[in-house]
Amino acid sequence: MSLPTQMRFIDLPSFGAPDVMRIATEPLPVPGEGQLLVRTEAIGVNRPDVAQRQGIYPPPKDASPVLGLEMAGEIVAVGAGVRDFAVGDKVCGLTNGGAYAEYCLLPAGQALRFPKGYDAVKAAALPENYFTVWANMFQMAGLTEGETVLVHGGSSGIGTTAIQLARSFGAKVYATAGSQEKCDACVKLGAKRAINYKTEDFAEVIKAETGHGVDIILDMIGAAYFERNLASLAKDGCLSIIAFLGGAVAEKVNLAPIMVKRLTITGSTLRPRTAEEKRAIRDDLLSQVWPLLDEGKLAPVIDTVVPFENVAEAHRRMETSGHIGKIMLRL
Template sequence: MSAQKIPDTIKIIAIKNSGKNGKLVPQSAPCPKPGNGEVLVKVAAAGINRPDLMQVAGMYPPPPGASDIPGLELAGQIVECGEDCGEWQPGMDVCALVAGGAYAQYAVVPARQCLPVPKGLSMIEAACLPETFFTVWHNVFDKARLQEGEVFLVHGGTSGIGTTAIQMAKAIGATVIATAGSTDKCQACRDLGADHVINYRTQDFVSAVMEATQDKGANVILDMVAGDYIGRDFQCAAQDGHIAVIAFLGGPKAETNFLPLLKKRLTLTGSTLRAQPVAAKAAIATRLRETIWPLIEAGKIKPVIYSEVAFDDAQQGHDILKEGAHIGKVVIKMD
């Protein structure tokens, strides 16, 4: 079922020389075809995320059966549907999480991973939602079960994940503590609603968290740094606290004292979304649509966009993330 003529050949962003010298280049490729339970989306914009940089560097290959084209989130219009796509029809505007393939003019998406573009948001704004919102919901709310009145600590408060996590945690009534690495970034965290902000370059975040919480610590910690942060997370976690590790910007190895893990009855979890089955991602999509989408449409939560880059300049977007000066998301927009 198709709403418009679909080209046989499309433009994609491919990876050249995957590894240390890997880079993104525009290429042509056959247009993908949707199968059962899948829709074909004409892409308007695609969000850039650190896993995309890792894939270019050869450290995060797509799971079996997924597209080797980079890109984990997109927004656009459905142009064709396979069988059994539920409510989704050609002509509908959607944003979606994908396991790969978003850096392209057209992309195949599991229908159950689609979400409507929230009212009032542009396609570019909508393209910033899936990867970060799915990740935060899964780790902070599904796994760590952050509750109203609890204390939430997020490292990297001005990253795409951080700006999302601050707003979502505040929306459910948590006290939010964020770490950031500059005066401007600390102010950006405050502007998004963080109750306490710690400049990790000039302050010890462990003592700052304990001071802000009257020595009770944080109930939930979202950590994308890992490395030597893990032992420090143990120190500033609350009794029965939960530490969710989602990335390793500080390295995948650490030597630490696990005694606080036992004494405080802490829970340490890790997760990735990309290789999880469609059913698991569909469940997250349903909860986001019920719980968070109304808050976005009411203007209480918004995507934070740092920069937009043209499709042919996708490498520029990756370079912005590498430099680390961004506050919020970087987005690829189609011509």
Template sequence: MKAALFDQPGDADALALGEAEVPMPRAGEVLIRVAYAGVNRPDVIQRQGHYPAPPGASPILGLEVAGEIVALGEGVDREWLGQVVCALTPGGGYAEFCRTPVEHCLPVGDALPLDHAAAIPETLFTVWHNVFQRGHAREGERLLVHGGTSGIGTMAIMLGKAFGLEVFVTCGSAEKCTAAENFGADHAINYREADFVEQVRELTGGEGVHVVLDMVSGDYVARNLKCLAEDGRHVTIAVLGGMKAELNMAFIMSRRLTLTGSTLRPRSDAFKSLLCAEIEQNAWPLFLDGEICPVMDRTFPLADAAQAHRRMEQGEHIGKIVLEVAAG
């Protein structure tokens, strides 16, 4: 099969179209003929050599796909054969065929265009787990999200609004702030022109937000904590600004703040299956009914995976970047 491969870690040009063996589904898995694959920040970090695939996972990039199930592993109900799905994968999405546990698949049928479907799983699973499970966000609360026009950011905006949150985001330009507001954000703060801590304080009448979804870490953490209301929750999902933060523990204690975070890819298949089941019951109908649609940036052919990575690294994208693997 054709796949986007890299021999050694490096810049985007390390990615090139090549040939790989078609993977065979193991017990509990399905084989998907990939129509589209989503491009995510962890793909870029893995290509750079900083985020190796977990043991047993495909070395091929790609954590989400959409397409048709064409083969079943042992123990998988035959009703899955031929179904059109999108799926969270352990890797291997940048290829014509990809295997993944059947319990990590969400049914698509003809309800969604497949490019849109491929743009959903990684951000949906990440936001659901971190905002609603770890962050315990509840209707009527306020959520602050950094990177409001990223794939994670746009998903957090739309899910947050669908479940009754007041959503604050930060963005790096006036254009991106306008886009975030068009996607549903209640407040978009240009962090290049204003101090987001002061803006949050002003916009909330000094009360702060209840949850911060942080992808920056580093020196942002102390500033994020100043944005939190009493009993607020700070959830870190990436460390783009650095892995270390200096904290005032007395401040955390006095305001009863909770600091947590997670990484999704290393979690067990069993955990991801439970997460998928909860999402299918509570959030997935919003996508099938068209109430929530992923924000799409640009689609690249699989052969141009390097260009897709360069676009993500440049940071100018708004929404999700996807790869077209199989036309039609």
């Protein structure tokens, strides 16, 4: 296969509003050991991309400075030591940056073949959310059949994924969202009850609904919800924090419920995890989740698909928080 020597990518010459992003060209990357070079067909837009563009979420030192954490496309070259994939395979994956480009380096241990019947847009909508939800809700919080989960931001890409996954593995799910339309979407995906956080106190609703609280809370709000999250957990419950959209510093919080109810508080970010940790998540997804995607029992919720060149429009859509599900770029 004859490859070009140059590729287009989304450059970030300075931090700021969506319009600071520019299309530029640079040499095609060369896959190293254990890497795939993928011709990008679709890209998922995520809040970390927005934060990186704003200058508040710098990439790790060994990561590409180019935006983008997930993509899907066709393998055009493989590095040394790659045995599970070949040129021509269609894959999606969790990148270490660099997805906002016509070609992207993807670690083979973070790559997954398209589920049955999927095109690139649907496949690219999977990695970031499924890696994040599986690592935090299943590996760390230990969700098991019969437990009860509260998912904050239920209409987001993370939220729509968490609702479906928890239901598929036998959990009862509650969710919060910011409008009736978003709450209806959460219920349609399998939530037993969706709570409009603008008109209801989720802690009061959870107490009324369950009597004793939920076993796990998947939280992307942080400080603004911390005390009410503690109140909403049942004995031996776990609060899993994955973002701080409501602030990272909680002040004057009553910590007594942690001791009285034997609560666990955990959290993680995906990007700094080691290659081995990411491969372990990928392997779990391959064995536990990909069969459900193949069978159509799970599916990404896609809000908007815009051309690669209109990346600023995609970021503006993300910043409005008006979306339900994923915002995608298509090449």
